[in-house]
Amino acid sequence: MTFDTQTIHAATIAATLSVAALATLLGWQQRRIDPSRTFLTAFFAVFAISEIDSVFSVLIETAPQVVRAGSELAGFAANFWLGPLFFAYVRSIAGLTPKTGGETRTRLHFLLPGVATVFAIGAFVYLDVAQITWNAHGSSRLAAFFLIFLHYGFLFLSIALAVQWAVYVAWVLLTQARHVDRLKQVYASTEGLELRWVSILACALGVYVLQHLIGQIMILQGGQDVVGPLFDSVLVLVVVFALALWSLRPAPDLDSATRTLGKIEIPNDRKYEKSALDPVQAERIARKIVRSMDQDCLYRDPNLTLSMLAQHVGVSLNHVSQTLNQNLGQSFFEFINSWRIKEAMPLVEKGETTVLAIAYEVGFNSRSAFYSAFKRETGQTPTAYKSARARN
Numbered sequence: 038m039t040f041d042t043q044t045i046h047a048a049t050i051a052a053t054l055s056v057a058a059l060a061t062l063l064g065w066q067q068r069r070i071d072p073s074r075t076f077l078t079a080f081f082a083v084f085a086i087s088e089i090d091s092v093f094s095v096l097i098e099t100a101p102q103v104v105r106a107g108s109e110l111a112g113f114a115a116n117f118w119l120g121p122l123f124f125a126y127v128r129s130i131a132g133l134t135p136k137t138g139g140e141t142r143t144r145l146h147f148l149l150p151g152v153a154t155v156f157a158i159g160a161f162v163y164l165d166v167a168q169i170t171w172n173a174h175g176s177s178r179l180a181a182f183f184l185i186f187l188h189y190g191f192l193f194l195s196i197a198l199a200v201q202w203a204v205y206v207a208w209v210l211l212t213q214a215r216h217v218d219r220l221k222q223v224y225a226s227t228e229g230l231e232l233r234w235v236s237i238l239a240c241a242l243g244v245y246v247l248q249h250l251i252g253q254i255m256i257l258q259g260g261q262d263v264v265g266p267l268f269d270s271v272l273v274l275v276v277v278f279a280l281a282l283w284s285l286r287p288a289p290d291l292d293s294a295t296r297t298l299g300k301i302e303i304p305n306d307r308k309y310e311k312s313a314l315d316p317v318q319a320e321r322i323a324r325k326i327v328r329s330m331d332q333d334c335l336y337r338d339p340n341l342t343l344s345m346l347a348q349h350v351g352v353s354l355n356h357v358s359q360t361l362n363q364n365l366g367q368s369f370f371e372f373i374n375s376w377r378i379k380e381a382m383p384l385v386e387k388g389e390t391t392v393l394a395i396a397y398e399v400g401f402n403s404r405s406a407f408y409s410a411f412k413r414e415t416g417q418t419p420t421a422y423k424s425a426r427a428r429n
Contacts, residue, residue: 049270050091053277057085060281067285071292073129077284080122084277087115091270107161113191114157116246117150117198120205123242126284127209127235130291131216132298149201153194160187202246209239219298221370222358223343225336226402230294234283241276248272297344314356322360325350326372336376339402343369377401378414385411385419386426392419 064078090112093105124146163183213236220227248269314322329335329349338345346369347357361372377399384395396407411419 046270049274053274054085054088056277056281057081063285073126076122076126076129083115083118087112103165110157110161114154117153120201121146124205124208127212131212132295156190202243206239206243210236221368223297225341225370225373228403230291238280245272245276314359319360319364322352323364330376336373337400339400374410378411385423388423
Protein backbone atom coordinates (compact mmCIF):
# COMPACT_ATOMS: atom_id res chain seq x y z
CA MET A 38 0.00 0.00 0.00
CA THR A 39 1.09 3.61 -0.53
CA PHE A 40 1.76 5.88 2.42
CA ASP A 41 -1.54 7.73 1.98
CA THR A 42 -3.54 4.52 1.83
CA GLN A 43 -1.70 3.16 4.87
CA THR A 44 -2.48 6.35 6.79
CA ILE A 45 -6.18 6.22 5.89
CA HIS A 46 -6.32 2.54 6.83
CA ALA A 47 -4.73 3.21 10.22
CA ALA A 48 -7.02 6.20 10.84
CA THR A 49 -10.18 4.20 10.10
CA ILE A 50 -9.11 1.40 12.43
CA ALA A 51 -8.35 3.87 15.21
CA ALA A 52 -11.68 5.62 14.64
CA THR A 53 -13.60 2.31 14.69
CA LEU A 54 -11.99 1.24 17.94
CA SER A 55 -12.70 4.66 19.49
CA VAL A 56 -16.36 4.61 18.44
CA ALA A 57 -16.83 1.04 19.72
CA ALA A 58 -15.13 1.85 23.04
CA LEU A 59 -17.15 5.06 23.52
CA ALA A 60 -20.38 3.26 22.62
CA THR A 61 -19.54 0.53 25.16
CA LEU A 62 -19.11 3.13 27.91
CA LEU A 63 -22.33 4.97 27.00
CA GLY A 64 -24.29 1.73 26.80
CA TRP A 65 -22.94 0.64 30.19
CA GLN A 66 -24.08 3.92 31.75
CA GLN A 67 -27.57 3.58 30.24
CA ARG A 68 -28.14 -0.08 31.12
CA ARG A 69 -30.03 0.72 34.35
CA ILE A 70 -32.45 3.00 32.50
CA ASP A 71 -33.00 0.57 29.63
CA PRO A 72 -32.26 -3.18 30.10
CA SER A 73 -31.75 -3.60 26.33
CA ARG A 74 -28.58 -1.54 26.70
CA THR A 75 -26.95 -4.54 28.41
CA PHE A 76 -26.99 -6.50 25.15
CA LEU A 77 -25.93 -3.40 23.23
CA THR A 78 -23.00 -2.79 25.59
CA ALA A 79 -21.85 -6.39 25.17
CA PHE A 80 -22.21 -6.09 21.39
CA PHE A 81 -19.98 -3.01 21.16
CA ALA A 82 -17.42 -4.51 23.55
CA VAL A 83 -17.22 -7.67 21.43
CA PHE A 84 -17.08 -5.55 18.27
CA ALA A 85 -14.02 -3.77 19.71
CA ILE A 86 -12.41 -7.15 20.45
CA SER A 87 -13.08 -8.29 16.87
CA GLU A 88 -10.98 -5.35 15.65
CA ILE A 89 -7.95 -6.03 17.86
CA ASP A 90 -6.24 -8.08 15.14
CA SER A 91 -6.45 -5.06 12.79
CA VAL A 92 -4.85 -2.88 15.46
CA PHE A 93 -1.86 -5.19 15.81
CA SER A 94 -1.51 -5.81 12.06
CA VAL A 95 -1.60 -2.12 11.08
CA LEU A 96 -1.04 0.15 14.10
CA ILE A 97 1.34 -2.00 16.17
CA GLU A 98 3.28 -3.97 13.56
CA THR A 99 6.20 -4.59 15.97
CA ALA A 100 4.09 -6.65 18.38
CA PRO A 101 5.44 -10.15 19.13
CA GLN A 102 4.15 -12.95 16.92
CA VAL A 103 2.41 -14.66 19.83
CA VAL A 104 0.46 -11.44 20.56
CA ARG A 105 -0.55 -11.04 16.92
CA ALA A 106 -1.64 -14.67 16.70
CA GLY A 107 -3.67 -14.26 19.89
CA SER A 108 -5.34 -11.10 18.59
CA GLU A 109 -6.30 -12.82 15.32
CA LEU A 110 -7.86 -15.76 17.18
CA ALA A 111 -9.66 -13.40 19.59
CA GLY A 112 -11.09 -11.46 16.66
CA PHE A 113 -12.12 -14.69 14.94
CA ALA A 114 -14.01 -15.92 18.03
CA ALA A 115 -15.57 -12.49 18.67
CA ASN A 116 -17.31 -12.53 15.27
CA PHE A 117 -19.46 -15.45 16.44
CA TRP A 118 -20.85 -13.44 19.37
CA LEU A 119 -21.96 -10.43 17.34
CA GLY A 120 -25.02 -12.05 15.74
CA PRO A 121 -26.63 -13.46 18.93
CA LEU A 122 -25.97 -10.25 20.89
CA PHE A 123 -27.40 -8.04 18.12
CA PHE A 124 -30.47 -10.28 17.82
CA ALA A 125 -30.98 -10.25 21.61
CA TYR A 126 -30.82 -6.43 21.53
CA VAL A 127 -33.35 -6.22 18.68
CA ARG A 128 -35.77 -8.54 20.48
CA SER A 129 -35.40 -6.48 23.63
CA ILE A 130 -36.17 -3.10 22.04
CA ALA A 131 -39.08 -4.70 20.15
CA GLY A 132 -40.55 -5.84 23.46
CA LEU A 133 -40.19 -9.53 22.59
CA THR A 134 -38.62 -10.83 25.78
CA PRO A 135 -38.34 -14.62 26.22
CA LYS A 136 -41.35 -16.27 27.84
CA THR A 137 -41.24 -18.80 30.67
CA GLY A 138 -38.98 -21.61 29.61
CA GLY A 139 -37.46 -19.49 26.87
CA GLU A 140 -34.18 -19.08 28.72
CA THR A 141 -33.01 -22.48 27.42
CA ARG A 142 -33.69 -21.45 23.82
CA THR A 143 -31.88 -18.17 24.46
CA ARG A 144 -28.80 -20.03 25.70
CA LEU A 145 -28.77 -22.12 22.52
CA HIS A 146 -28.02 -18.94 20.56
CA PHE A 147 -24.65 -18.82 22.30
CA LEU A 148 -23.72 -22.46 21.69
CA LEU A 149 -21.83 -21.83 18.44
CA PRO A 150 -20.00 -18.77 19.86
CA GLY A 151 -18.96 -20.90 22.85
CA VAL A 152 -17.64 -23.66 20.59
CA ALA A 153 -15.74 -21.11 18.44
CA THR A 154 -14.22 -19.52 21.55
CA VAL A 155 -13.05 -22.86 22.96
CA PHE A 156 -11.63 -23.77 19.54
CA ALA A 157 -9.77 -20.44 19.30
CA ILE A 158 -8.30 -20.85 22.80
CA GLY A 159 -7.25 -24.41 21.98
CA ALA A 160 -5.67 -23.29 18.72
CA PHE A 161 -3.73 -20.52 20.49
CA VAL A 162 -2.43 -22.87 23.18
CA TYR A 163 -1.41 -25.55 20.66
CA LEU A 164 0.24 -23.15 18.22
CA ASP A 165 2.14 -21.43 21.03
CA VAL A 166 3.36 -24.76 22.40
CA ALA A 167 4.12 -26.01 18.88
CA GLN A 168 6.34 -23.03 18.20
CA ILE A 169 8.32 -23.70 21.38
CA THR A 170 8.67 -27.45 20.92
CA TRP A 171 8.57 -27.68 17.12
CA ASN A 172 12.08 -29.11 16.83
CA ALA A 173 11.21 -32.05 19.06
CA HIS A 174 7.74 -32.83 17.80
CA GLY A 175 7.39 -31.07 14.47
CA SER A 176 7.72 -34.22 12.44
CA SER A 177 5.39 -36.36 14.53
CA ARG A 178 2.13 -37.65 13.13
CA LEU A 179 0.26 -36.12 16.06
CA ALA A 180 1.52 -32.65 15.18
CA ALA A 181 0.51 -33.15 11.56
CA PHE A 182 -2.94 -34.34 12.65
CA PHE A 183 -3.46 -31.25 14.81
CA LEU A 184 -2.42 -28.93 11.99
CA ILE A 185 -4.93 -30.59 9.63
CA PHE A 186 -7.59 -30.46 12.34
CA LEU A 187 -6.98 -26.73 12.90
CA HIS A 188 -7.08 -26.00 9.17
CA TYR A 189 -10.40 -27.72 8.56
CA GLY A 190 -11.75 -26.52 11.91
CA PHE A 191 -11.23 -22.92 10.87
CA LEU A 192 -12.76 -23.63 7.47
CA PHE A 193 -15.82 -25.31 9.00
CA LEU A 194 -16.33 -22.56 11.57
CA SER A 195 -15.97 -19.88 8.90
CA ILE A 196 -18.75 -21.50 6.88
CA ALA A 197 -20.82 -21.92 10.06
CA LEU A 198 -20.38 -18.20 10.79
CA ALA A 199 -21.64 -17.28 7.33
CA VAL A 200 -24.70 -19.49 7.83
CA GLN A 201 -25.20 -18.08 11.33
CA TRP A 202 -25.29 -14.52 10.04
CA ALA A 203 -27.63 -15.40 7.19
CA VAL A 204 -30.03 -16.87 9.76
CA TYR A 205 -29.74 -13.90 12.10
CA VAL A 206 -30.30 -11.36 9.35
CA ALA A 207 -33.48 -13.25 8.39
CA TRP A 208 -34.57 -13.39 12.04
CA VAL A 209 -33.95 -9.66 12.51
CA LEU A 210 -36.02 -8.85 9.41
CA LEU A 211 -38.85 -11.10 10.65
CA THR A 212 -38.64 -9.57 14.12
CA GLN A 213 -38.87 -6.08 12.66
CA ALA A 214 -41.91 -7.08 10.57
CA ARG A 215 -43.54 -8.64 13.63
CA HIS A 216 -42.79 -5.50 15.61
CA VAL A 217 -44.58 -3.37 12.98
CA ASP A 218 -47.62 -5.67 13.14
CA ARG A 219 -47.70 -5.33 16.92
CA LEU A 220 -47.36 -1.54 16.71
CA LYS A 221 -50.41 -1.41 14.45
CA GLN A 222 -52.49 -2.98 17.20
CA VAL A 223 -51.72 -0.02 19.46
CA TYR A 224 -50.80 3.05 17.36
CA ALA A 225 -52.58 4.86 14.54
CA SER A 226 -49.25 6.38 13.44
CA THR A 227 -46.11 4.24 13.60
CA GLU A 228 -43.50 6.59 12.08
CA GLY A 229 -40.28 6.54 14.07
CA LEU A 230 -41.19 3.32 15.88
CA GLU A 231 -40.84 0.71 13.12
CA LEU A 232 -37.10 -0.07 13.61
CA ARG A 233 -36.36 0.03 9.88
CA TRP A 234 -32.81 1.14 10.71
CA VAL A 235 -32.34 -2.19 12.52
CA SER A 236 -33.07 -4.14 9.34
CA ILE A 237 -30.69 -1.97 7.31
CA LEU A 238 -27.87 -2.35 9.83
CA ALA A 239 -28.46 -6.09 10.15
CA CYS A 240 -27.97 -6.45 6.40
CA ALA A 241 -24.87 -4.23 6.54
CA LEU A 242 -23.40 -6.31 9.36
CA GLY A 243 -24.16 -9.45 7.37
CA VAL A 244 -22.31 -8.03 4.35
CA TYR A 245 -19.35 -7.13 6.55
CA VAL A 246 -19.12 -10.60 8.07
CA LEU A 247 -19.54 -12.28 4.69
CA GLN A 248 -16.83 -10.30 2.94
CA HIS A 249 -14.55 -10.71 5.98
CA LEU A 250 -15.06 -14.48 5.87
CA ILE A 251 -14.41 -14.66 2.13
CA GLY A 252 -11.08 -13.00 2.75
CA GLN A 253 -10.19 -15.38 5.59
CA ILE A 254 -11.13 -18.46 3.57
CA MET A 255 -9.04 -17.29 0.61
CA ILE A 256 -6.07 -16.70 2.90
CA LEU A 257 -6.49 -20.17 4.45
CA GLN A 258 -6.42 -21.63 0.94
CA GLY A 259 -3.16 -19.84 0.21
CA GLY A 260 -4.65 -16.97 -1.81
CA GLN A 261 -5.13 -13.26 -1.13
CA ASP A 262 -8.06 -11.26 0.21
CA VAL A 263 -9.46 -9.62 -2.93
CA VAL A 264 -11.69 -7.28 -0.91
CA GLY A 265 -8.74 -5.44 0.56
CA PRO A 266 -8.06 -4.30 4.14
CA LEU A 267 -8.86 -0.64 3.43
CA PHE A 268 -12.37 -1.35 2.15
CA ASP A 269 -12.89 -3.71 5.08
CA SER A 270 -11.88 -1.08 7.63
CA VAL A 271 -14.01 1.66 6.04
CA LEU A 272 -17.07 -0.61 5.96
CA VAL A 273 -16.55 -1.54 9.61
CA LEU A 274 -16.29 2.13 10.61
CA VAL A 275 -19.50 3.06 8.75
CA VAL A 276 -21.45 0.18 10.27
CA VAL A 277 -20.32 0.66 13.87
CA PHE A 278 -20.78 4.45 13.69
CA ALA A 279 -24.30 4.11 12.24
CA LEU A 280 -25.25 1.54 14.86
CA ALA A 281 -23.92 3.69 17.70
CA LEU A 282 -25.68 6.77 16.32
CA TRP A 283 -29.08 5.09 15.95
CA SER A 284 -29.05 2.84 18.99
CA LEU A 285 -27.65 5.17 21.65
CA ARG A 286 -29.68 8.28 20.85
CA PRO A 287 -32.54 9.10 23.25
CA ALA A 288 -35.76 7.48 22.00
CA PRO A 289 -38.48 8.06 24.61
CA ASP A 290 -41.26 7.28 22.11
CA LEU A 291 -39.73 3.90 21.27
CA ASP A 292 -39.12 3.10 24.94
CA SER A 293 -42.74 3.97 25.72
CA ALA A 294 -43.95 1.83 22.80
CA THR A 295 -41.89 -1.14 23.99
CA ARG A 296 -43.42 -0.91 27.47
CA THR A 297 -46.94 -0.53 26.04
CA LEU A 298 -46.60 -3.52 23.71
CA GLY A 299 -45.68 -5.66 26.68
CA LYS A 300 -49.08 -4.96 28.23
CA ILE A 301 -51.20 -5.81 25.17
CA GLU A 302 -52.35 -9.28 24.15
CA ILE A 303 -51.49 -9.51 20.48
CA PRO A 304 -54.37 -11.00 18.42
CA ASN A 305 -54.37 -14.75 18.73
CA ASP A 306 -57.34 -17.10 18.37
CA ARG A 307 -56.20 -19.23 21.33
CA LYS A 308 -55.99 -16.20 23.59
CA TYR A 309 -59.41 -15.06 22.45
CA GLU A 310 -60.88 -18.49 23.20
CA LYS A 311 -59.99 -17.92 26.86
CA SER A 312 -61.27 -14.34 26.87
CA ALA A 313 -64.18 -13.38 29.12
CA LEU A 314 -65.57 -11.14 26.37
CA ASP A 315 -68.81 -12.64 25.01
CA PRO A 316 -70.32 -11.78 21.58
CA VAL A 317 -72.99 -9.51 23.05
CA GLN A 318 -70.43 -7.43 24.95
CA ALA A 319 -68.17 -7.33 21.89
CA GLU A 320 -70.99 -6.01 19.73
CA ARG A 321 -71.78 -3.31 22.29
CA ILE A 322 -68.11 -2.28 22.43
CA ALA A 323 -67.97 -2.20 18.63
CA ARG A 324 -70.90 0.22 18.54
CA LYS A 325 -69.18 2.45 21.10
CA ILE A 326 -65.98 2.47 19.05
CA VAL A 327 -67.77 3.35 15.81
CA ARG A 328 -69.75 6.08 17.57
CA SER A 329 -66.54 7.61 18.95
CA MET A 330 -65.32 7.92 15.37
CA ASP A 331 -68.59 9.01 13.76
CA GLN A 332 -69.73 11.53 16.37
CA ASP A 333 -66.59 12.52 18.27
CA CYS A 334 -64.18 12.29 15.31
CA LEU A 335 -61.57 10.81 17.62
CA TYR A 336 -59.48 9.76 14.62
CA ARG A 337 -58.49 13.38 13.98
CA ASP A 338 -56.05 13.24 16.90
CA PRO A 339 -52.65 12.50 15.25
CA ASN A 340 -51.35 11.01 18.51
CA LEU A 341 -54.32 8.69 19.08
CA THR A 342 -53.46 5.34 20.65
CA LEU A 343 -55.40 2.23 21.61
CA SER A 344 -55.10 3.24 25.25
CA MET A 345 -56.73 6.61 24.55
CA LEU A 346 -59.57 4.96 22.63
CA ALA A 347 -60.11 2.41 25.43
CA GLN A 348 -60.27 5.21 27.98
CA HIS A 349 -62.71 7.17 25.80
CA VAL A 350 -65.18 4.27 25.45
CA GLY A 351 -64.63 3.06 29.04
CA VAL A 352 -63.46 -0.45 28.11
CA SER A 353 -60.27 -2.36 28.90
CA LEU A 354 -57.37 -2.21 26.48
CA ASN A 355 -57.44 -5.89 25.55
CA HIS A 356 -61.21 -5.96 25.03
CA VAL A 357 -60.99 -3.03 22.62
CA SER A 358 -58.18 -4.77 20.74
CA GLN A 359 -60.14 -8.02 20.57
CA THR A 360 -63.28 -6.24 19.36
CA LEU A 361 -61.38 -4.42 16.62
CA ASN A 362 -59.75 -7.58 15.33
CA GLN A 363 -62.66 -10.00 15.67
CA ASN A 364 -65.79 -7.91 15.22
CA LEU A 365 -64.55 -5.13 12.97
CA GLY A 366 -61.88 -7.20 11.21
CA GLN A 367 -59.14 -4.55 11.41
CA SER A 368 -56.14 -3.68 13.50
CA PHE A 369 -56.28 -0.40 15.41
CA PHE A 370 -53.97 1.17 12.81
CA GLU A 371 -56.14 0.07 9.88
CA PHE A 372 -59.39 1.06 11.60
CA ILE A 373 -58.31 4.61 12.48
CA ASN A 374 -56.67 5.31 9.15
CA SER A 375 -59.72 4.05 7.24
CA TRP A 376 -61.81 6.69 9.02
CA ARG A 377 -59.22 9.34 8.25
CA ILE A 378 -59.23 8.46 4.56
CA LYS A 379 -63.04 8.33 4.55
CA GLU A 380 -63.10 12.00 5.59
CA ALA A 381 -60.20 12.92 3.29
CA MET A 382 -61.70 11.50 0.07
CA PRO A 383 -64.35 14.23 -0.54
CA LEU A 384 -61.82 16.90 0.45
CA VAL A 385 -59.33 15.59 -2.10
CA GLU A 386 -62.06 15.45 -4.73
CA LYS A 387 -63.01 19.09 -4.15
CA GLY A 388 -59.36 20.18 -4.33
CA GLU A 389 -59.97 23.40 -2.40
CA THR A 390 -56.87 22.94 -0.25
CA THR A 391 -53.48 21.23 -0.46
CA VAL A 392 -52.98 17.51 0.08
CA LEU A 393 -50.72 18.22 3.07
CA ALA A 394 -53.38 20.42 4.69
CA ILE A 395 -55.97 17.68 4.20
CA ALA A 396 -53.61 15.12 5.70
CA TYR A 397 -53.15 17.22 8.83
CA GLU A 398 -56.86 18.00 9.07
CA VAL A 399 -57.95 14.36 9.15
CA GLY A 400 -55.28 13.28 11.65
CA PHE A 401 -52.12 12.27 9.77
CA ASN A 402 -48.84 13.75 10.92
CA SER A 403 -46.93 13.36 7.64
CA ARG A 404 -47.52 13.55 3.91
CA SER A 405 -45.94 10.13 3.29
CA ALA A 406 -48.19 8.39 5.84
CA PHE A 407 -51.25 10.00 4.23
CA TYR A 408 -50.22 8.92 0.72
CA SER A 409 -49.57 5.34 1.85
CA ALA A 410 -52.89 5.07 3.67
CA PHE A 411 -54.83 6.75 0.84
CA LYS A 412 -53.42 4.36 -1.76
CA ARG A 413 -54.03 1.37 0.53
CA GLU A 414 -57.71 2.35 0.95
CA THR A 415 -58.53 3.54 -2.58
CA GLY A 416 -55.90 1.88 -4.75
CA GLN A 417 -54.89 5.33 -6.06
CA THR A 418 -52.76 8.27 -5.03
CA PRO A 419 -54.67 11.43 -4.03
CA THR A 420 -53.78 13.09 -7.36
CA ALA A 421 -54.92 10.10 -9.42
CA TYR A 422 -58.11 9.83 -7.35
CA LYS A 423 -58.94 13.50 -7.91
CA SER A 424 -58.34 13.17 -11.68
CA ALA A 425 -60.46 10.03 -11.90
CA ARG A 426 -63.34 11.64 -10.03
CA ALA A 427 -63.13 14.74 -12.21
CA ARG A 428 -63.48 12.62 -15.36
CA ASN A 429 -66.55 10.92 -13.90
